[in-house]
Amino acid sequence: MNAPATTPTVFDIQRIRADFPLLSRTVHGKPLVYFDNANTSQKPLPVIEAMNEHYREHNANVSRAVHQLGEEATAAYEGARDKLARFINAPSRNELVLTSGTTQATNLVAYSYALPRLQPGDAILTTVMEHHANIVPWQLVAQRSGATVKAAPIDQRGELILEQYVAMLTPEVKLACVSQVSNVLGTVNPVREIARECRKRGIALLVDGSQAVPHRPVDVQALGCDFYALTGHKMLGPTGTGALWARREHLDAMPPFFGGGEMIREVRFDGTSFAEAPHKFEAGTPNIAGFVGLSAAIDYYQSVGFEAIHAWEQQLLAYATERLREIPGLRIIGEAAEKEPVISFLIDGTQATDLATLLDLQGVAVRSGHHCAHPLMQFFGVPSTLRASLAFYNTREEVDAFIVALLKVRKLLM
Structure with missing residues (x-):
């Protein structure tokens, strides 16, 4: 490191x-x-150098080789998972799915968690201030299931009207969503209060943390949400990196979203058995060097x-x-x-x-x-x-x- x-x-x-x-x-x-930092952040030398060193000294695929380079690459990649888990105070590294960013993380929740549970008449609640990545995936699964998407209002100051959000947490709502920080307004939303109200009603809450993690410490246990999505390239890391944290009980119940190598136990033509979470959601070769860089980005934040x-x-x-x-x-x-x-x-x-x-x-x-x-x-x-x-x-x-x-x-x- x-x-x-x-x-x-x-x-x-x-x-x-x-x-x-x-x-x-x-x-x-x-x-x-x-x-233009809300779009993507610049990268410090430790991130650039960590990726350069990986390609110069350690480049190999992860989890597929017993040779030295493969072991080194796997250790670095899984080390990034450990570091990210500590960075957001996840209860377990096995609750952290490594993704290409918040968009993939949100779609994973949409298709693997929400879609199997939605029925005609159900609803997903989001807000007027959301990024399209926290709107469009819900619309797509709603169209397939007969559910609807509702949007909680904001006021002219750009603040979420909390009492109206809570009032919209009606029995037909099966999933609630909110950004911790608005990418347009900079508004910091009352996530803990929203999570508390969702828990009272048995409604899972997804938080888009893309614009929060570059600016403030995040503690998913203290927030009380069910899902938390983040993007690496907005927090000093490379593009094509990010993560989804989810409560273990959700991950265990969710079917795989992508299929392919490395997310299986055994493949047979009469049926396939899958790996445990989080690996059952990580098909194919990941952005190994990118997560090496993201690991260095976390170190940099902590040094400052x-x-x-x-x-x-x-x-x-x-x-x-x-x-x-x-x-x-x-x-x-x-x-x-x-x-x-x-x-x-x-x-x-x-x-x-x-x-x-x-x-x-x-x-x-x-x-x-x-x-x-x-x-x-x-x-x-x-x-x-x-x-x-x-x-x-x-x-x-x-x-x-x-x-x-x-x-x-x-x-x-x-």
């Missing part, structure tokens, strides 16, 4: 930034300001510390929000009382895509569009927004550069 390139005893932003090679590059001749990360990001969020409010005609979409560092906004008389294109010419990378959240855009009555999403390796100076660039391109478009 590689040690992080730096192990800060205090939050030294310049030492941290030195660990992220891409942050030092220029775009269109301008220093890069990377504010979430207390320091949270404090710095909240300072950046407050400062960026204050600076944005100085711009005439700018409307922030979503101003919840508790947020992670994500700010979506519009400027009167401009289009989000035009702003993002011109900002890119100034070296500023932000996101424009519907952010895989059409129902949320419809709620706010807008086709799209501009989204600036920050991470702990960003700085106040970058916020200032972003504001200068935004004022410049606003003037060009007005």
Whole structure:
């Protein structure tokens, strides 16, 4: 296991930034300001080096060889499962299914847990603020089963109306879903309260944690949910990595979703027996090097510390929000009382895509569009927004550069 390139005893932003090679590059001749972290995070040197070392020294398939390289690759891959389980305080490593990300994790729950249980008249409850990955899979299984999908409302501040969510937990609801943090609004949802109400009614709860794990410690036991999905590439890790945590009783009762090698005990033409969870859900060759990198990403988070990360990001969020409010005609979409560092906004008389294109010419990378959240855009009555999403390796100076660039391109478009 590689040690992080730096192990800060205090939050030294310049030492941290030195660990992220891409942050030092220029775009269109301008220093890069990377504010698209909710889409994907940048990768520190320990992640890049861990993957490089794996391919140079240990590359082999997992669980299929008794030779030294195969044993080393298997140890690294299963070590990543152990580390992820500890990272989210899962009761057991065997409750953690390694996936390509939250989308695969959610679809696994949709087809392996929900679909066999759904009947005509049943319902799945989600919310208006969800990413499409926490909407579309439920619609697909609802269409096949005769069930329906219900969406709990939010208010104009972008906060979930908890009492209405709870009121919608009626007997026909067989599965409830919610994002811990909105990818568009940054809103932090009251997951523990929702989980408590679901448990009272015997309703399983799935939490989309994609936007939570990069910013805060996660304890699935304390949250009290039944399923928790996360994505590696948003938390300093490689693309094509992620996980589903699920209570053991659910995993044991769920049939395999994908079929193939490595998820079986024995294959016969008169019937196949499957491996125990989590391996019965992990058919085929996995992204081994990716999980080696994700393991290094977890080490890096722990070397910096979430207390320091949270404090710095909240300072950046407050400062960026204050600076944005100085711009005439700018409307922030979503101003919840508790947020992670994500700010979506519009400027009167401009289009989000035009702003993002011109900002890119100034070296500023932000996101424009519907952010895989059409129902949320419809709620706010807008086709799209501009989204600036920050991470702990960003700085106040970058916020200032972003504001200068935004004022410049606003003037060009007005």
